[in-house]
Amino acid sequence: MVRWNVHSERSVYTSPWVSLALTTVEPPGIEPFEHHVIRAPGPAAGCVIVRDGDASQTGGQEVLLLYRHRFITDTWGWEIPAGGVDAGETPAEAAVREAVEETGWRPTGSLQPVAVYHPTNGLSDQTFHLFWCQGAEHVGEPTDPTEASRIEWTSTARVLELVRTGGITDGLSLTGLAMAHTIGVLTND
Known part of the structure; x- marks a missing residue:
């Protein structure tokens, strides 16, 4: 199974409407890298x-x-x-x-x-x-x-x-x- 490991996440911007984070991820066999993630405050x-x-x-x-x-x-x-x-x-x-x-x-x-x-x-x-x-x-x-x-x-x-x-x-x-x-x-x- 292919599962990406999450090493860390840091917030770049946060508001009541949306948050933007940079998450350090590592797919199997690949060097870790930063991925932008948009976090919604709720469903x-x-x-x-x-x-x-x-x-x-x-x-x-x-x-x-x-x-x-x-x-x-x-x-x-x-x-x-x-x-x-x-x-x-x-x-x-x-x-x-x-x-x-x-x-x-x-x-x-x-x-x-x-x-x-x-x-x-x-x-x-x-x-x-x-x-x-x-x-x-x-x-x-x-x-x-x-x-x-x-x-x-x-x-x-x-x-x-x-x-x-x-x-x-x-x-x-x-x-x-x-x-x-x-x-x-x-x-x-």
Whole structure:
């Protein structure tokens, strides 16, 4: 088995959002070297929220999405509700809180786990928890008005088209939607 040995780690930068470290590692048969490591302060959680569509509108299944700008990549795109897990909160509780904060919709179905993964495990220790649920109730306007320009229930067919055409580029959202489709949660009906 190939396992890298970690000899030391020193902090280069730390903030409430992210930390950067230089870690001295030694792969088998190779001299030790320093590797940059991004440390996340905690996990993030998101939820693919689905409902049966209004027969007079789209019919079929719909997914709750928000449309937002991401300044780091200077891109616009559709995303599922997601965000950081606060201290003392479970990932499922965080997914519900983030949905309400970002969209004004509270999931009503029980959250079902979809995946837990590390999106850039060669560079970062960040962990994402993904869930799905059936149904949500509108509880008011989003409590965080900085998150979304638009909030829409979108037909599954359109969601899958957005994935194919680059309208959804956020890694957490892409993974959540692709996994939900793979396990049969999202249907093309």
